[in-house]
Amino acid sequence: MRLLTKSRFKMGLECPNKLYFTQKSDYANQKHEDTFLQALAKGGFQVEELARMHFPEGVLVESDSWDYEELVVKTQELLKRKNVVIYEAAFMHEGLFVRTDILVKKGNDIQLIEVKAKSYNASDENTFIGKRGGLVAGWKLYLFDVAFQKYVMQTVHPNWNIKSYFMLANKEASASVEGLNQMFRITQKANNRTGIERRVESLSEIGNSVLGQVEITEIIQDILDNEHTISGDFLFEEAVHALRDAYLTDHYLNFPTSYRACKSCEFKATDEEEAKGLKSGFKYCFQKQHYWKASDFKKPNIFDIWNFRRGADLFQEGKIFKEQLTLEDIKYEEAAGRLSTSERQWIQITKSREEDDSIWVDKEGLQQEMDSWSYPLHFIDFETSTVALPFNKGRRPYEQIAFQYSHHIYYEDASIEHASEYINNRAGEFPNFDFLRHLKLVLEKQPGTIFRFAAHENTILNAIYEQLNNSDEVDKEELIEFIQHISKSTGKSAVQWEGERNMVDLCLMVKHFYYNPYTNGSNSIKKVLPAVLHSSEFLKQKYSQPISQIQLSSKNFDTDHVWLKLEADHVVNPYDLLPEVFEGWTDEELGEVLSEVYDVADGGAALTAYAKLQYTDMSEAEREQLTKALLKYCELDTLAMIMIFEHFKEILE
Template identity: 65%
Template sequence: MRVLTKSRFKLGLECPNKLFYTKKEQYANQKVNDAFLQALAQGGFQVEELARMHYPKGVLIEGNDWDYERLAEQTKILLLQENIIIFEAAFLIDNLFIRTDILIKHGNNIKLIEVKAKSYKPSNDYTFIGKKGSLVSSWKSYLFDIAFQKYVIQLVYPGWSINPYLMMANKEAKASIDGLNQMFRISKQADNRTGIVKLESDISKLGTSVLGKVDISQAVEGIMTDKYKFHDNMGFVESITLLKEAYLEDRYYNWPTSYRACKSCEFKTTDAEENEGKLSGFKTCFRKQHQWTDTDFDTPNTFDIWDFRRGEKLFSEGVIFKKDITPEAIGYKEEAGKLSRTERQWIQIEKNINEDNTCYVDVDGLKQEMTSWIYPLHFIDFETSTVALPFNKDRRPYEQIAFQFSHHTYHEDGTIHHASEYINNKPGVFPNFEFVRQLKKVLAADDGTIFKFAAHENTIVNAIYEQLLDSDENDKNELIDFIQTISHSKRNSVTTWRGNRDMVDLCEVIKKYYYNPYAKGSNSIKMVLPAILKSSAFLKDKYSKAIRDIKVSSKNFDSNYIWLKIEDKEVVNPYKSLPKVFEDWTEEQIELSLSEIEDIADGGAALTAYGKLQYTNMSNQEREQLTSALLKYCELDTLAMVMILEYFKNELVI
């Protein structure tokens, strides 16, 4: 039985063509295996379980997930009661199907509660409807989701009065117990589905709730009366009808392509997936609507141009290929002393068109920048976590947790040390203040220039600065002074500062003076490093040798480890070569483990691993394996920055 569910409705609002591709094995879907999205989804499970605990008399309808009629019938029987609370209530009518998170019935008065692992501040009067009277874009899809639920329920029960609410994390509330997050364990069920194990069933033992319930009747009413539209040319009821018909007929909708939507489309194939015969929804749309051939797909297009703010306008004018773009079309402007945004875009466009894989380098600018650096150079990387349900007492939802750093030093004579590292792997311990103490200890010994990659590290120390202001730590003033020395204040900070050792953003250095075509417009270190390795004879020669032979110390890898592996004359991305978490474990040991993490090669996996380390009943052996994998991953992040510096120094600025 094909039905338009609320998730399919939301997907169809993003782009109706996606309804044709979703849940089809032959089409690739890049959101399915996204580690960061999976981490967010797990937070959603936990918030939902805590929300249910607010209603201990609630009845859960579970099982038979794809038997829509049976689920709706179970719900109908329960709703014969005058007063009842139902979790996962199901409603089916005219091939529309929904399940509600929490439904509270008092006669004909209904509270429809949608639970989300998002956050809000009760003091903000403009969370959902902005100051100009329109829906806040970041909430739009959630509000349409709830409007769809209300619409379907109202069709089934026209006489009901339905009031919609959102229940989510209250960023102004504090946890009143330690380990709140770990009261809800993510686990795999026998059928390989994700489930939750609750360690506590009495909500009174969880202290003050960090969840809040918000009435969203005004926003939902505006959606249902077409005051607020998702697409300007489509009303709410009309969108439901059209999307339902297209999905039931399994028909390609032929919704017009657009730069923004197609650029972020998840139905694209990787090279490996194409080789396996997977289909690309992106390519299907462009074949059908633009009559693209294989040659067109091989022709450089505008979708990967870095920070391309004119992409939407040019796309609407029919300019999709880079060969059709002029400098005037992108608003080309030069800036003294560095690459402007549009200069960088134009370099990318020209090199792509001309199949020129040589790097652009502003040698003079880079050299001048490098002469301002003070040795020894320090390279730092943080691993952090934000969760809806706090790990520690007195912490708020989505408050920054800094649990790990790695630190490499580069001396003027070229000596490289993995100088220090810090990790907190103890459950129930708030790490931030000790994190800063350890950072201060290793960075305050000299005046050397400190490097980060992107803005993250500055954001984190600003967050810890605010936490320290609110704390009663004995050394808070010393730690605050240190933070102000190595950072700059964020825009809305009450106090403003820029430290004399304000961290140098190596990513910004790259943006100003260097462009590598192999990075394909990206400035992420996960793309920049492999691109530079592909271009650098020096790095390939040096790091394809064992650690013992290159005189680069390591705290986590033995002397036989080789950072760069060459396969088919190509460098393997070192992040993909990192050892598996449980590489030497037996299948039985892995089966008994709590973490269910295979490898740590990106930030999403790292924050998930930290969450699992908060389990108090994890064995010491498993805790050590996870900790070791985190340390190795973070060490590579700072070594990657060192490699970039070595490339600059030994091949570009000689």
């Protein structure tokens, strides 16, 4: 049965044309969907199970066959009761179908409760409505989702008085028991569906809930009354009918293309997929609406330009190809001592349209920075997570958790030591302070400049600083002093500092002084590394030899391991040579699956693996295998930083 469900309604709001391509096996789809992986990382099923404990008398509506009509019939039977609580109540009307997370019925008074593993601050009055009166961008689709549910329910039951709510993780609430998150274990059933094994009977056993119920009735009604629109003049009921009719009749809506929607379109086919016969929805739209020929799809376009905030405006002006752009179009401005954003964008634009694959380097600026570094050089990488349901008593939802680091040292004689590493793979423990003690111990042994890649490590140390301030740790003052010594405060901190040994951001060195066309504009370390390897003869020669022959030690790889592999003169990304943390999934694919959860472009495998260690039951052998894979990933992250440094050194020498 073909129905417009709430997930397809949300897809249609992102771009109505997507409904034509979804569920078609002959079209490529880059958006991988795996509820088990999403549940692991996001904690959604755990939050939903805790939310249900707030309404313990609820009845679950389910069907093994996923029969829509059966679900609706079961729901209507339960609704004959004057008072009832239903989990996953199902409603269908003229091609529309929704299921509600929790429905509370008292006569004709209805509570529609949407459970999300998202967080909010109970004291924040601008969670959903911004200061200018519009919907906050990060909540817009979720609010329209609830409006769609209410619309269908109200159509089926016009006499109901429906109030709408979110149930969310309240970041101002703290757990009142130890191991709250261990009370909800994720299971993967035989039919590949994800379930929860609850190890607590009642809400009273966990004390204060970290979830909060927030009324959004007025906002939802304003959406239904078209006070808030999703796109221009696209009125709510018109949108529902247009999307439903298009999906049910398999009709292409020919909705105008846009920079943001087309840039992130999942229905793009790679060259390999097209060679196998898969079609591209992206190409379909641009052939139909912009009359692109095959040659146009080969022209460099604006969708991959780094940090391009003018993209939407230029797209509206019809400037889609890089060959059309001028310095004025990108608001070109030079910066003193480093590349400005627009300078870097212009380098990318010109190299792309001139098919120039040579690297660009500001040697003078890079040399000046490198002259300030002191040996030995320390390269560190953190792996972290945040969880909706806290590990420990007194912890709040989505507090930062640092569970792993890797640490390489580059000595002045060019020898490289994998000096230390740390991982906590035990379920239910809060590792941050132990993590920090280990890091302090190893970094204080030797002087020298410390490096990170991007802002993540600094952000995490600031978060641990706040956690220490609110703790009773006996060594809190020494640990706080260490944090302030190797980091700098963020704007949110009440106390401002910049440490004497503040970490150097190697990613900023890339952004400010270096551009490699093989990164295609990305500054992710997993894109920069293969680009650097491709461009560096020194790195190719060095890392195509076994570890034992290149003055390099390793804690996780055998001495005969070779980091660099060439296939037809093409460098294979070293990350692709690592063991898969999850069978059939690369780290990049995991990042795509979890893109709406966190910024995990460079940490999908680690975050998901850590969640699996925490929330699923496994044998010691499985735990050991997963731990070994995590250690290898993290070791490569810090070695990758050294390879980038060596490439810079090679250029300047």
